[in-house]
Amino acid sequence: MTGMDDVARRGLVLLGCGRMGGAMLNGWLKGGLPPAAVWVLDPAAGPALADRGVRVNAGLPEDPAVCVLAVKPQIMEQALPAVTALGGGGTLVLSIAAGVTLGRLGAAFGPGTPIVRAMPNTPAAIGQGISALIGNAEAGERGLALAETLLAVIGETVRLTEEGQMDAVTAVSGSGPAYVFHMIECLARAGEAEGLPGPLALRLAVATVAGAGALAARTGRDPAELRAEVTSPGGTTAAGLAHLMDAETGLCPLIGRTVAAAAERSRELGRAAG
Numbered sequence: 233m234t235g236m237d238d239v240a241r242r243g244l245v246l247l248g249c250g251r252m253g254g255a256m257l258n259g260w261l262k263g264g265l266p267p268a269a270v271w272v273l274d275p276a277a278g279p280a281l282a283d284r285g286v287r288v289n290a291g292l293p294e295d296p297a298v299c300v301l302a303v304k305p306q307i308m309e310q311a312l313p314a315v316t317a318l319g320g321g322g323t324l325v326l327s328i329a330a331g332v333t334l335g336r337l338g339a340a341f342g343p344g345t346p347i348v349r350a351m352p353n354t355p356a357a358i359g360q361g362i363s364a365l366i367g368n369a370e371a372g373e374r375g376l377a378l379a380e381t382l383l384a385v386i387g388e389t390v391r392l393t394e395e396g397q398m399d400a401v402t403a404v405s406g407s408g409p410a411y412v413f414h415m416i417e418c419l420a421r422a423g424e425a426e427g428l429p430g431p432l433a434l435r436l437a438v439a440t441v442a443g444a445g446a447l448a449a450r451t452g453r454d455p456a457e458l459r460a461e462v463t464s465p466g467g468t469t470a471a472g473l474a475h476l477m478d479a480e481t482g483l484c485p486l487i488g489r490t491v492a493a494a495a496e497r498s499r500e501l502g503r504a505a506g
Contacts, residue, residue, distance in 0.1 A: 235297075235378040240269045243293035245323075246300045247315050249274040249281065252328060253302030255356045257286070259385025271296070273314055292318065298382065301327040301337075305501050308332050312340050319345040324375050326382060328352055330402050331501025334368045334395055346371040348379040351401045352386055354409045361387030364401040366394070399502070403494035411490060416441050 244265070246253055249272050261267060267285030271293055282288045292315065299318050303311045308329050319325070319341025326348045327337055337347050348371050352363040363383045367376045380389045392398060416437045423433030448455050463469045476483045 235374075235381050236263075236265065239297040239378075239382075240266055241297075243269050243271060243296040244298045244300065245271045245273065245292060245296050245315060245318065246302060247273045247311060248301065248303035249277050250302065250304075251354070252352060252356060253300070255361075255386055256300065256302070256382070257281075259359065260382070261286075263385055295322050298324045298326055298378065300382070301325065301329055301332075303329060305329040305331050316340050316342070321345060321370070324348065324371065324378055326350060326379050328363075330406060331399075331498045331504075333502050334366070336502075338368060344370060346375040348375055349395065349398060350379060350383060350389075351398060351406045352383065353405050356386035359385070359387055362405055363387065363389045364392050364398065364405065365389060366392040366398060399495045399498040400491070402498040403491040406498075407494045411487070412441060412445075 244260070246257060249257060253272075253274070257270065257272070260270070261284070268287065271287045271290060272281055273289060275289070277288045279288075296318065299315050301308070301312075301315075321344040324346045325337060325341055328350050330351065332349070334347055334349055337349070338345060341347065346368065348365055348367040350363045350365045352361045355361045356363075363386070365376060365379055365383070367379070371379075376391065383389050392401065416434075419437035419440070420430070420434040423436060424430050428436070444458075448458060451458070459473075463473060475481075479485070
């Protein structure tokens with residue numbers, strides 16, 4: 233029996249069904265998970281989910297294979313009591329809440345509970361996300377493999393070697409899409425300032441960022457090499473990069489400060505949670 237066969241037989245509990253939880257749910261259902269095998273606990277869940285055959289706010293199954301925690305870290309404390317009875321070893325707990333540590337979750341669910349922490353990102357909405365995972369000793373290879381299967385519906389997965397890396401993951405890939413969206417905004421505004429109509433500047437900026445990212449992903453080449461290929465000595469790209477690559481005022485030190493601030497906030501959330 234495969235991991236998803238076991239999930240289909242025993243059931244899956246989804247605590248929180250917002251954007252990320254909803255993206256995962258859509259992926260599981262499209263992948264063939266029976267709607268009746270899913271229990272969603274979310275006071276904001278509408279009738280559309282029930283119309284699809286999903287059990288909505290209908291208690292808990294007796295022995296589900298997985299309980300996915302997809303609520304925001306700020307409300308985790310008040311949301312957890314609804315599912316902590318599932319702790320003890322029979323159910324894998326998979327959390328995608330930023331900053332909520334394995335230790336905090338272990339304390340809530342009790343000894344012997346297999347727990348995997350994951351950090352996906354918003355491109356999951358179109359199946360282009362990436363999720364980093366780390367599990368406790370009880371999760372082991374089996375728990376990590378099941379978590380990877382569940383998260384594969386929203387994109388790539390990578391495993392971490394220690395939980396401390398999760399704060400950096402949160403700051404880079406978890407928050408990273410917002411940085412990229414802002415770069416698109418800035419690039420479009422700059423184009424408009426140089427005389428382009430606003431809609432055209434935005435279209436050019438979006439396509440350029442999307443295309444450059446796809447090129448880097450598909451070729452697997454060092455981005456520094458790709459940058460060098462676009463940059464002719466004394467040309468227009470070199471003129472722009474002279475500002476963007478300034479050691480003190482350029483993009484690299486700015487992104488460094490940005491990621492450091494996000495990582496520290498992730499650590500603060502972890503301390504506040506427990």
